[in-house]
Amino acid sequence: DIVVTQSPDSLAVSLGERATINCKSSQSILYSSDNKNYLGWYQQKPGQPPKLLIYWASTRASGVPDRFSGSGSGTDFTLTISSLQAEDVAVYYCQQYYNTPRAFGQGTKVEIK
Amino acid sequence: QVQLVESGGGVVQPGRSLRLSCAASGFPFSTYGMHWVRQAPGKGLDWVAVISHDGTSKNYADSVKGRFTISRDNSKNTLYLQMNSLRPDDTAVYYCATDIYFYYWGQGTLVTVSS
Numbered sequence: 001d002i003v004v005t006q007s008p009d010s011l012a013v014s015l016g017e018r019a020t021i022n023c024k025s026s027q028s029i030l031y032s033s034d035n036k037n038y039l040g041w042y043q044q045k046p047g048q049p050p051k052l053l054i055y056w057a058s059t060r061a062s063g064v065p066d067r068f069s070g071s072g073s074g075t076d077f078t079l080t081i082s083s084l085q086a087e088d089v090a091v092y093y094c095q096q097y098y099n100t101p102r103a104f105g106q107g108t109k110v111e112i113k
Numbered sequence: 114q115v116q117l118v119e120s121g122g123g124v125v126q127p128g129r130s131l132r133l134s135c136a137a138s139g140f141p142f143s144t145y146g147m148h149w150v151r152q153a154p155g156k157g158l159d160w161v162a163v164i165s166h167d168g169t170s171k172n173y174a175d176s177v178k179g180r181f182t183i184s185r186d187n188s189k190n191t192l193y194l195q196m197n198s199l200r201p202d203d204t205a206v207y208y209c210a211t212d213i214y215f216y217y218w219g220q221g222t223l224v225t226v227s228s
Binding site: 042049050061091093095103105 | 148157158159160163172174175208213214215216218219220221
């Protein structure tokens, strides 16, 4: 089974500053036949279901602000919030959808410093 | 617009059964694989099961294999999760979500397993 590990578990960032979350999979999730990384990023606010932010590791979902960006390939990925806003306080998860079980990372809690 | 509405949650004693439903609308349900994902109180996301668009292929997390069954009725645009032999560690909010990356999610239904 693929294991997905995020770092850090939490971070506090000043408003307007950059937040960076890392995600590492235990094996490559780059599918050679289509050259796509099977990784998504989700945002979850208290009392709400998760919301898809990024898919194929770097494609923003519809309506997601462009301050959110995803990068990486193979086994190492990053979610960057370029200028943290108050409404970005949430827990962020990465997930591989290369195969089953569809493992999620443990989550990263983002707060305002 | 796309809607996924889970129902069927509640309080149940250990060892008993419960069936969850997820009613879908606003998209071609019969062309989408579907997932169940759960989240224990204060914990992270835990993938439970997936079913193919036509119901012929199913996969489960090891933690629920042999106890839970995922199914669907495309004529009713509804996804199901039959949960048997429930344990206290099955206590969670259960979400349904669309394949392959989880673009759409329901609001979830809470299952509490307690005596």
